[in-house]
Each structure stands twice: as C-alpha cells, then as structure tokens.
Amino acid sequence: MKHFAIFSVLMIAAAVLIAGCGKSDEFKKLESDMYASVTAMHDDGMSLMSKGSDLSAKIDDAIAMYDSMAAKYPKQFEGQSSDDLKAAKEKLSAATTSMKKWMCEMKPYDPTMDHVQAMAQLTNAKDGVTKVKADFQDAINAATTALISHKAFAEDMATKLATGVKKVAKK
Numbered sequence: 001m002k003h004f005a006i007f008s009v010l011m012i013a014a015a016v017l018i019a020g021c022g023k024s025d026e027f028k029k030l031e032s033d034m035y036a037s038v039t040a041m042h043d044d045g046m047s048l049m050s051k052g053s054d055l056s057a058k059i060d061d062a063i064a065m066y067d068s069m070a071a072k073y074p075k076q077f078e079g080q081s082s083d084d085l086k087a088a089k090e091k092l093s094a095a096t097t098s099m100k101k102w103m104c105e106m107k108p109y110d111p112t113m114d115h116v117q118a119m120a121q122l123t124n125a126k127d128g129v130t131k132v133k134a135d136f137q138d139a140i141n142a143a144t145t146a147l148i149s150h151k152a153f154a155e156d157m158a159t160k161l162a163t164g165v166k167k168v169a170k171k
Helices: 002-017 025-072 083-105 115-170
Strands: none
Touching (some): 025 083
C-alpha cells in the first residue's frame, strides 16, 4: 500500500508536468477524476482486506474453540459443524487473492496516453476493483454471520453445561 501511495503521487506529478501535451482540459479532468476514483476505491479495498484479515484470525479462534468443545462434549455437539466458518474463511481468502491479482494486473495510469485508451484502461481498473470490493463485502458478511452464529451457539452450550454442573454439584 505504501508503494501504491508513492506511485500515485509520482503519477499525479507526472500528469501535472505533462499537462500541456495536447489533451483538452476537459479530457485531462475526466482522466484525473477517474484516476482519483480508482485510487480511492483501491484504498477502500485495502481497508476491506485488512478487515478480512482480522475476521480470518477470529474465525481461526472460533474454529479452534469449536473443535475443542466438540471433542470434550461430542454428544452435545452432535449434528453441529464448523463448516460455515471454514466456508467464510475460504471466501475471505478468495477475496484477498482477487485483490492481489487485480493489483498485479492493474496497469499504471499514463497521462500521455490517448484519451480514449486512458479512459478505457481506467474504466477497466474501476470495474475490476468494484468487483473485488463486492467480493470482500460478501465474504465479510458471511464471516460476520458465521461468527455471530457460533458465538451464540457457544454461549448457549456454556449455559447448558454450567446448568448441568450445578445440578451435579447439588446432588
């Protein structure tokens, strides 16, 4: 991300230096606005990727806790699984891979490029990052839903197990 920020500043500086190379001010503004939009969306995608990484770690913890409790109390966990957590983690991983692939394939904006080509390239980049962001939103929603579900199940099991312990202790 740091390199992308530096690259962005250099590209904007280059665009300013080359500003008088034949494109109308309107075309320059269109390209500049589109490039700024793609850059902002990239930054949003990086933020989502960070959130996805945090959720992935929480999923690892939830799976470990689930597996530990299921091993100790197999009867109570009969019919339950952590498959939804594992599927959510896979979605997060796929979204991260998609973001990294998009970043590797994105061509740097060249302000000296023909306007039609520049806009086509920037539109392609914007479409790609829009899809990546949607993938992350879907993965984050799936992860959040799975974590909430397993937290509720774990709390319910803890309550039932504690009630069982109290009954045994009273006897």
